[in-house]
Amino acid sequence: xxxxxxxxxxxxxxxxxxxxxxxxxxxxxxxxxxxxxxxxxxxxxxxxxxxxxxxxxxxxxxxxxxxxxxxxxxxxxxxxxxxxxxxxxxxxxxxxxxxxxxxxxxxxxxxxxxxxxxxxxxxxxxxxxxxxxxxxxxxxxxxxxxxx
Amino acid sequence: xxxxxxxxxxxxxxxxxxxxxxxxxxxxxxxxxxxxxxxxxxxxxxxxxxxxxxxxxxxxxxxxxxxxxxxxxxxxxxxxxxxxxxxxxxxxxxxxxxxxxxxxxxxxxxxxxxxxxxxxxxxxxxxxxxxxxxxxxxxxxxxxxxxxxxxxxxxxxxxxxxxxxxxxxxxxxxxxxxxxxxxxxxxxxxxxxxxxxxxxxxxxxxxxxxxxxxxxxxxxxxxxxxxxxxxxxxxxxxxxxxxxxxxxxxxxxxxxxxxxxxxxxxxxxxxxxxxxxxxxxxxxxxxxxxxxxxxxxxxxxxxxxxxxxxxxxxxxxxxxxxxxxxxxxxxxxxxxxxxxxxxxxxxxxxxxxxxxxxxxxxxxxxxxxxxxxxxxxxxxxxxxxxxxxxxxxxxxxxxxxxxxxxxxxxxxxxxxxxxxxxxxxxxxxxxxxxxxxxxxxxxxxxxxxxxxxxxxxxxxxxxxxxxxxxxxxxxxxxxxxxxxxxxxxxxxxxxxxxxxxxxxxxxxxxxxxxxxxxxxxxxxxxxxxxxxxxxxxxxxxxxxxxxxxxxxxxxxxxxxxxxxxxxxxxxxxxxxxxxxxxxxxxxxxxxxxxxx
Numbered sequence: 239x240x241x242x243x244x245x246x247x248x249x250x251x252x253x254x255x256x257x258x259x260x261x262x263x264x265x266x267x268x269x270x271x272x273x274x275x276x277x278x279x280x281x282x283x284x285x286x287x288x289x290x291x292x293x294x295x296x297x298x299x300x301x302x303x304x305x306x307x308x309x310x311x312x313x314x315x316x317x318x319x320x321x322x323x324x325x326x327x328x329x330x331x332x333x334x335x336x337x338x339x340x341x342x343x344x345x346x347x348x349x350x351x352x353x354x355x356x357x358x359x360x361x362x363x364x365x366x367x368x369x370x371x372x373x374x375x376x377x378x379x380x381x382x383x384x385x386x
Numbered sequence: 387x388x389x390x391x392x393x394x395x396x397x398x399x400x401x402x403x404x405x406x407x408x409x410x411x412x413x414x415x416x417x418x419x420x421x422x423x424x425x426x427x428x429x430x431x432x433x434x435x436x437x438x439x440x441x442x443x444x445x446x447x448x449x450x451x452x453x454x455x456x457x458x459x460x461x462x463x464x465x466x467x468x469x470x471x472x473x474x475x476x477x478x479x480x481x482x483x484x485x486x487x488x489x490x491x492x493x494x495x496x497x498x499x500x501x502x503x504x505x506x507x508x509x510x511x512x513x514x515x516x517x518x519x520x521x522x523x524x525x526x527x528x529x530x531x532x533x534x535x536x537x538x539x540x541x542x543x544x545x546x547x548x549x550x551x552x553x554x555x556x557x558x559x560x561x562x563x564x565x566x567x568x569x570x571x572x573x574x575x576x577x578x579x580x581x582x583x584x585x586x587x588x589x590x591x592x593x594x595x596x597x598x599x600x601x602x603x604x605x606x607x608x609x610x611x612x613x614x615x616x617x618x619x620x621x622x623x624x625x626x627x628x629x630x631x632x633x634x635x636x637x638x639x640x641x642x643x644x645x646x647x648x649x650x651x652x653x654x655x656x657x658x659x660x661x662x663x664x665x666x667x668x669x670x671x672x673x674x675x676x677x678x679x680x681x682x683x684x685x686x687x688x689x690x691x692x693x694x695x696x697x698x699x700x701x702x703x704x705x706x707x708x709x710x711x712x713x714x715x716x717x718x719x720x721x722x723x724x725x726x727x728x729x730x731x732x733x734x735x736x737x738x739x740x741x742x743x744x745x746x747x748x749x750x751x752x753x754x755x756x757x758x759x760x761x762x763x764x765x766x767x768x769x770x771x772x773x774x775x776x777x778x779x780x781x782x783x784x785x786x787x788x789x790x791x792x793x794x795x796x797x798x799x800x801x802x803x804x805x806x807x808x809x810x811x812x813x814x815x816x817x818x819x820x821x822x823x824x825x826x827x828x829x830x831x832x833x834x835x836x837x838x839x840x841x842x843x844x845x846x847x848x849x850x851x852x853x854x855x856x857x858x859x860x861x862x863x864x865x866x867x868x869x870x871x872x873x874x875x876x877x878x879x880x881x882x883x884x885x886x887x888x889x890x891x892x893x894x895x896x897x898x899x900x901x902x903x904x905x906x907x908x909x910x911x912x913x914x915x916x917x918x919x920x921x922x923x924x925x926x927x928x929x930x931x932x933x934x935x936x937x938x939x940x941x942x943x944x945x946x947x948x949x950x951x952x953x954x955x956x957x958x959x960x961x962x963x964x965x966x967x968x969x970x971x972x973x974x975x976x977x978x979x980x981x982x
Contacts, residue, residue, distance in 0.1 A: 269614030276621040284628045296576035298625055319452075333807070334559050335576035338566035340804050342574075362764065 239294065241384075243286040248383045250282060251301045252376075255308035276302055292342055296335035303328035307379050311372040318364055321375075325358040350386035357382075388711045391600060395711065398704025405697020410481060416694045418680065427695040428478040430679040431702050434589070434672050435475035436516070436561055437582070441590030442468030443523045444554045445608070446530075447547040458530075460605055463597055463714070465527040470710045471593075472520045474702045479512065490857045505790055506805035508564040515557045518812040522550055522819055531717070538832045542822065545768040553815045558586045560808050565678065572630060572681045581622050585671060588615040588641070592667035597710075599661050609648065609660070612667065616645040634677035641670025772818065775825065779818035783810045879953060883964070886957035890965075893946070894958065902965035921966045924959075932959045 239247070254275045258268060279298035287294040306324040313320055329351060336346035357378060364371065409416040409428075419426040442464035449456045456464075480486050493513065505511075526546050533540045562582035565573040575581065591612040598604055620642045627633045644666040653659035680690075790806055826832040835843065880886070891900060924932065936955040939945030946955065 265610060265614060270617055273617035273621040276618070277624050280621070280625040280628055283625075289629060292574065292576065295574060295629065296580070299577050299580050330555070330559075331577075331580060334563065334579040337804055337807065338563055338576045338578065341567035342569070346804055 239283075239287040239291075239297070245384055246286070247279075247282060247297075247301055248304060248380050250279070251305040252308055252380070254278070255305045256312070258305070258309040259313055261314065272302070275305060279305075292339055292344055295339075296331060299331050299335070300328070303331050304379060304383055308376060311367070311375060317367055318361065321364075321367075322358055322361050325354055325361060329354045329358060347386065350382055353382050353386055387600065387602075388715045391711045392708055392715070395704045395707030395709075398700040399708050400704075402697050402699075402701025402704050405694050406477075406481070406701050409694050409698065410486060412694075414482065417698065418690045418692060418695050425482070425679045427676070427680075427691070427698050428482040430672070430676045431698060432475055432478035432482070433561060433582075433679065434675045435471045435478070435702060435706075436558065437586035437589045437671065437675075438593050439468045439471035439475055439519075439523075439590075440554055440558060440583075440586040441471070441593045442466065443519075443526060443550050444468075444587060444590055445594060447526065447550040447554065450544060450547040451551050454607075456605070456607075459601075460594075460598065460608075462527070462530060462717075463601065464594055465523065465530060466713060466717070467593060467597060467710060468523050469520070469527060470706055470713070472516065472523065473709065474706055476516065476520070478698075478702075479509075493857050505809060508560065508567055508808075511560045511808040512564060514809050515553075515560045515812045518816045519553055519557045522546070522553060522815060525819060525823065526550060532833070536833045541767070541771065541832070542826060545771045545822065546819070548768055548772065549815050549818060552811060555583055556808075556811050558582045563808065570681075572632070572678070575626070575629070577622075577625065581626070584615065584618055584622060585674070588612070588619055589668060589671045591615060592664040592671075596661060596664040596668070599657055599664070600711075604660065609654075612664070613645060613648050616642060616667070632681075634674050637670045637674035637677060639670070640666050640673060644670070772822070775818040775821035776814070778821045779814035779816075782817040783813045786810075786813055879956075880960050881954050881957035883957070883961060886954070886961035889950070889954055889958055890961050893950070902962060902969060921963070921970050924963055924966050929956070929959050932962070 254271075257271055276298060279301040282301075283294055283297045287297060303324070307321070307328055310317060310321040310324050332347060332351050332354065336351070340346050357375075361375075367375075414426070417427045446456065446461040446464045448454075449461075480489050483489055493510075526543070529539050529543055529546060533543065559579040559582070562578035566575050566578040591608055594608050595604070595612055598608070620638070623633060623638060623642065645663055647653050647659075648663055653663070787803075787806055787810065790809075791803075827835075881889075890898075927935075933952060933955045935943065936950065936958060937945060937947040937952065950958070
């Protein structure tokens, strides 16, 4: 995927994240939205990336994980717990996706995994998550997405 | 009710048992095998039952960890279903091996003959993860069952739930890597870990809803989740279709389209309607597993399954029903009427029960934090319980990694940290749990064992030690009926070189490689690492000795007496020597070129 399409994908994930976990929304709404987002991410990858490139195989799921991470900042309750869980999911997708690609001769993105893992650990120490901290977290995730 | 279900299970199980016995006797040729993947019904059934095994511990442990209320009876049923599913999931990979008695080779430990399992193989990860998952699920279930008699054990449930949370996901991730690390085009998918986990949760929810129907009540939360997961699975199938251009339509109809009928109130509120919806999901997901494992299945107009395949399916379904409801009947007195949330039907009495629990906790002096109240990091009770055992687990995993990486056998193949990562968490979880319960019993004295339980524990420990000893000793690699050790070989006329080359390519090249340098990719992924063929080694062993190794087997190599004649074996030895010489000459030429 080109750097431009890669940057665009994180903007799409950011846009989708704002629709999740709205106050009073039912599990049906959130479940349906997550499924629709996954289809949207798949369609984006199909048109923006090279379908024969092995690294595209888990790209929509990485986008979904990023979207979930970004969406946790708008939660009103148990924010730290779900923030850690969403980052763990992203790490999970990167690690095991990377291992399966490693067996096809593609290197694992250890830097990305290490950055995510360290932020997951650091997040457990967050106390009150202020607006500024929310912004910093989002910048960090987007930076990991674009640069690592 | 349970009695009739057990009889139905028995009616399926007995003919299935015959099919199982026949297929073990006959080997992999007995069942449908895909011509491209060489996998068939046993692996489909393995993936299916492993997925169902996530129902219990996944729902029970994750709900407990995330403080989502689930009544005791539902949680116990879920945990029991996990254990029973694991029994049947464990049988099928052993059958698939073809050489059942050699299954100890997938233990990631050194044996007395110096063989070390290929820890870079997903099959070894599978064995390790599933064994640890089964053990921890059993401990979790027993702890839950015992909490009525010994309330102090309740303190260990939540820490165990946090340990099981990643483990349960890890197991299915590793199962997905069996596929994703290979080179079959239909299995290309770095997204397989998420795909398999979503499928496992979906099938687990369907199984739970089906079992709850047999209990005569329902948990609406699980039904809602089943519907939501059907949408998510459809979204994943869309991506799979885009990536590979194929879709298992029968699975899509059964597990994607039909579950949407839950939106119709008449079907949703009827017990038989709910049963039909759950069965539809289970059938759909089994067809999907069959399609993934054997892509040929989808392209055949008629079903390629033979009576053995149907027998194996009947064996697992009947066996599950028989065993699950048998244990369920036996444990009736421990489950019935025991939970504060017993018999939750529509959610209304859940709130009452929750209030009762809060009052009970208040009376015991346990202050429950308000929602949204700030909790100090690393201050939770479960972290305090787990802190030391986790540290021991991490230390053990570190030592284990260093030991594995230092094994000389891996000098032959490319090997890195990524190859052993999937083994690490199961090792950590196992050591942590053992430390946790040993400390609880001996140091904290949180629980005691009755005389019978102590005897049972001693017997289990002795059995575990015996199994470990047997693994360490390794099985016999000699074919007892066809051994020729006592005879002289008595052949001096090997088969022709072209015949030997043909034999080599069909019988030996899978592991040793067409050129004798061994098939590194295949070996790296699936089998113990074989010996390299070089002139010095072949000369030191001698022709007679090599013929005997081929015919009688040695270490991890199977015996070929009965499948190859001594003349053919001798022809193969000559051919190996030719290959080794060619390899030496090409290596010398390479050295000369680089020197120039």
